[in-house]
Amino acid sequence: MKALVYTGVGQLEMQDCPDPTDEFVVKVAGCGICGTDLKTYQKGHHLFRPPTILGHEFCGTVWKAPADCGYAVGDPVLVAPYTECGKCERCTSGTPEMCQDKSYVETGAFCEYVGMPASYLQKGVFRIPEADDAYTLVEPLACVLNGMDHLRSKSPRRALVVGSGPMGALFALLFSTRGIPVTVIEPARLRREAVAGWGIDARESGPVEDGAYDAVIIAVNKRELVTDYLKAVADGGTLLMFSGLGRDEMVCMDAYSIHYREVTISGSFGYAMPHFRQALDLVGEHREQLSRVITHEFPLEDGKKAFELLAAGQAFKIVLHP
Ligand SMILES: [Zn+2]
Ligand SMILES: [Zn+2]
Structure with a gap:
């Protein structure tokens, strides 16, 4: 063959x-x-x-x-x-x-x-x-549905997807088929315009509103994004590390969000x-x-x-x- x-x-x-x-x-x-x-x-x-x-x-x-x-x-x-x-x-x-x-x-x-x-x-x-x-x-x-299962709120009021490669785009489409307002951050113009063409709010970069999203999906393998977007998660919300990082990579996060704001950081594979x-x-x-x-x-x-x-x-x- x-x-x-x-x-x-x-x-x-x-x-x-x-x-x-x-x-x-x-x-x-x-x-x-x-x-x-x-x-x-x-x-x-x-x-x-x-x-x-x-x-x-x-x-x-x-x-x-x-x-x-x-x-x-x-x-x-x-x-x-x-x-x-x-x-x-x-x-x-x-x-x-x-x-x-x-x-x-x-x-x-x-x-x-x-x-x-x-x-x-x-x-x-x-x-x-x-x-x-x-x-x-x-x-x-x-794999996206497994990620969704890791969100603390099963029906988030607003969702943010950081990075719209194929997987980020699938997250965005799934949120939108479920009627959940979703914003996508994507610096690459071609991908951003495609997502916008599907009627989804697509932006080139942050800043995004602090504490506005019950679900934040990190769909790019850059560890600094976890640090940057933690503040965007609403009290009691979840930040999902969907993209894989290396075995030895460390992530920096603000402790206040984890304790006082009960933000969950989760991953799925x-x-x-x-x-x-x-x-x-x-x-x-x-x-x-x-x-x-x-x-x-x-x-x-x-x-x-x-x-x-x-x-x-x-x-x-x-x-x-x-
Ligand atoms: Zn695959
Ligand atoms: Zn088994």
Whole structure:
């Protein structure tokens, strides 16, 4: 099969790779480029050593299935890239996204076919009406829903999203589909104007009103933003560190806000299956609105061009088609 292989930092090459030999095989229709894929391409990643195939936000059609598994060849399906075990200490204590024994789809999806064992069917494969690009948004949206779960107020009166990369943009769209007034801070003009075009308040920079937002989402990996935007959180509100910072990075915060104003600082990483199922429903309900975040599509062969476009901040979500 054809595959876009990550062969080292800054390198992606089309190669001929062996077809998967697993019991269940999905023919990839589209796969979104995730922030993690981009980070790996730009700087390398300890979990993805080259040569390897990246990409985990994909949907497609069944290509091969065991008899009586409930799926037939040609059925449109969505695959969760990983699922929690449901049994470990983390899973049973209410934080399944931190599961210590996750099952993963072993290979990436920037290629024609992805295989998995039949045992994965019950846990991480979902029937969808059609293999539409919108379903590639379910995984990133599941991560956004996990972030939403970490907000102390489940129905914030006002929300602030700092940074509108693809994930910040999804947060903003989700707040707006829920009727929650949201402001986005985004210095890059192209992204800011796109968000404004969706009818969302988008500003180039702060200052923003002190104590005005029940939820502040930091969707850029710059630690000083946590310090800067803590004052914008309302009493009893939450600042969510959605973007990941390095292991050794320290954040400075004003202690007054934490104690006297009961501001919660939280973080979120990945998703658990309840978020994934909820995200699947949401994409079904708000397909058109959420799809705005997909600004480009490219054939797999032009994958490198797509990564470069994202690196330059010239796109939100890009979906690659084999
Ligand atoms: Zn992702
Ligand atoms: Zn677990």
